Amino acid sequence: MIRVVMPAHLRTLARISGEVTLEVSGAVTQRSVLDALEERYPVLRGTIRDHATKQRRPFIRFFACEEDRSLDPPDEPLPAAVVSGKEPFLVVGAIAGG
Amino acid sequence: MSGVRLLVGTHKGAFVLKSDGKRERWEVSGPHFAGWEIYHLKASPVDPNRIYASQSNGWFGQVVQRSDDGGTTWEPVDNKFTYAGVPGTHTWYDGTPHPWDFKRVWHFEPSLDDPDTVYAGVEDAALFRTSDGGRSWEELSGLREHNTGPRWQPGAGGLCLHTIILDPSDAKRMFIAISAAGAFRTNDGGTSWKPINKGLNSEYLPDPTAEIGHCVHHVAMHPSRPGVLFMQKHWDVMRSDDAGESWHEVSGNLPSDFGFVVDIHAHEPETIYVVPIKSDSEHVPPDGKLRVFRSRSGGNEWEPLTKGLPQENCYVNVLRDAMAIDSLEKCGIYFGTTGGQVYASADDGDSWKAIVHDLPAVFSVEVQTLP
Numbered sequence: 001m002i003r004v005v006m007p008a009h010l011r012t013l014a015r016i017s018g019e020v021t022l023e024v025s026g027a028v029t030q031r032s033v034l035d036a037l038e039e040r041y042p043v044l045r046g047t048i049r050d051h052a053t054k055q056r057r058p059f060i061r062f063f064a065c066e067e068d069r070s071l072d073p074p075d076e077p078l079p080a081a082v083v084s085g086k087e088p089f090l091v092v093g094a095i096a097g098g
Numbered sequence: 099m100s101g102v103r104l105l106v107g108t109h110k111g112a113f114v115l116k117s118d119g120k121r122e123r124w125e126v127s128g129p130h131f132a133g134w135e136i137y138h139l140k141a142s143p144v145d146p147n148r149i150y151a152s153q154s155n156g157w158f159g160q161v162v163q164r165s166d167d168g169g170t171t172w173e174p175v176d177n178k179f180t181y182a183g184v185p186g187t188h189t190w191y192d193g194t195p196h197p198w199d200f201k202r203v204w205h206f207e208p209s210l211d212d213p214d215t216v217y218a219g220v221e222d223a224a225l226f227r228t229s230d231g232g233r234s235w236e237e238l239s240g241l242r243e244h245n246t247g248p249r250w251q252p253g254a255g256g257l258c259l260h261t262i263i264l265d266p267s268d269a270k271r272m273f274i275a276i277s278a279a280g281a282f283r284t285n286d287g288g289t290s291w292k293p294i295n296k297g298l299n300s301e302y303l304p305d306p307t308a309e310i311g312h313c314v315h316h317v318a319m320h321p322s323r324p325g326v327l328f329m330q331k332h333w334d335v336m337r338s339d340d341a342g343e344s345w346h347e348v349s350g351n352l353p354s355d356f357g358f359v360v361d362i363h364a365h366e367p368e369t370i371y372v373v374p375i376k377s378d379s380e381h382v383p384p385d386g387k388l389r390v391f392r393s394r395s396g397g398n399e400w401e402p403l404t405k406g407l408p409q410e411n412c413y414v415n416v417l418r419d420a421m422a423i424d425s426l427e428k429c430g431i432y433f434g435t436t437g438g439q440v441y442a443s444a445d446d447g448d449s450w451k452a453i454v455h456d457l458p459a460v461f462s463v464e465v466q467t468l469p
Contacts, residue, residue, distance in 0.1 A: 007157070007158075009133060009134070009155070009157070009158060010158060013158075013161065013174065043161075043174045045177070045178070046159055046160065046177045046178060047158040047159055047161070047177075048158070051178045051180065052180060057157070057158065057159060059156055059157040060157065060158075093157040093158070094157070
């Protein structure tokens with residue numbers, strides 16, 4: 001079971017509270033996790049990744065096991081701790097300081 | 099008793115304001131979609147409970163919301179706006195080619211006879227349409243593919259298609275306006291388009307009377323006279339009596355002819371309203387006085403309407419989609435400011451009252467006159 005944590009605005013949009021748990025078949029990668037997330041919550045399509053290119057939106061970052069995975073290839077396997085459900089996959093809205 | 103419903107889009111959410119026909123007491127609901135930019139909301143003229151809202155922000159992009167109960171509850175619908183074909187490029191601020199890139203919906207214009215059909219004006223400038231209540235969107239690509247398209251350049255707010263006017267006398271004719279490409283008209287339902295900018299004079303252009311490139315801020319049409327258009331341009335208030343074939347200036351005695359909104363009285367098609375703004379570099383009212391100007395002669399002769407509006411130390415802006423007029427007798431006029439006030443007049447503009455004071459910056463105001 002994959003755990004996904006999303007920003008508040010996306011949780012509101014998808015009408016969920018807390019983290020999401022997903023079954024992901026096959027390799028657990030950014031792409032497969034996000035595919036499963038969008039399959040469960042179609043309203044999230046286009047809000048994390050571009051509809052057509054599936055590229056990460058510019059102000060979205062992905063974290064796992066306290067590491068920024070935003071620039072990793074989308075088909076690269078996520079860490080074992082994410083695969084096992086010990087650690088969540090984080091979708092984060094970039095924050096500007098000031 | 100009849101009533102009115104205001105649909106207010108702001109920097110941080112949408113608000114729905116309701117009143118009876120007296121328009122003295124208002125019930126405010128919201129924020130809907132708190133924290134998101136709501137560029138525009140508009141209801142179907144044939145199903146008043148059907149409302150479409152453009153919800154967006156820089157992080158999560160575009161969402162489209164639809165209400166079937168007058169704005170009480172909302173459901174997200176399709177948010178996929180894909181340009182037809184291979185979009186190519188328009189011209190960037192610095193004159194270089196720049197790929198077309200969808201950013202947001204600026205304006206929804208529901209069909210005059212079908213609640214499931216809605217036109218959407220977007221940035222980068224293009225016109226989309228849904229005919230299934232927002233479940234899917236398709237570009238009317240003849241506009242963006244006009245042979246001038248590669249030369250369209252963004253205004254300060256982006257390359258936005260912000261005005262869509264449907265002709266009630268001819269279902270195939272509509273008008274749109276783009277900052278800063280200008281105004282266009284189709285006579286064939288959106289297949290082909292003609293720039294309608296003859297008579298516009300924009301001193302900031304290398305060719306001030308060019309076919310395209312004019313920063314049109316807003317256009318208004320009275321449904322009883324679909325050939326007469328009023329325009330608030332970057333500078334200049336303009337009028338066309340031939341469906342945009344030619345324009346002439348009607349700024350007259352305005353203290354400034356810069357501004358964003360222009361609108362028309364519901365029952366007097368020669369009575370028009372603007373809110374002058376000091377200049378393109380200072381988006382505030384002249385002299386710190388918030389004044390609506392009314393012309394009862396279709397332009398040129400203008401009178402300031404000040405009763406109830408702040409006449410000192412007022413430095414707000416009124417954006418292009420932030421004025422609306424109901425169809426009661428006397429008709430109500432409404433406008434929102436970047437300071438978060440929504441002002442209402444229940445007497446054709448003679449007097450005003452702030453019906454809310456402290457909303458987020460107001461992007462848009464629409465009004466429904468309810469039975």
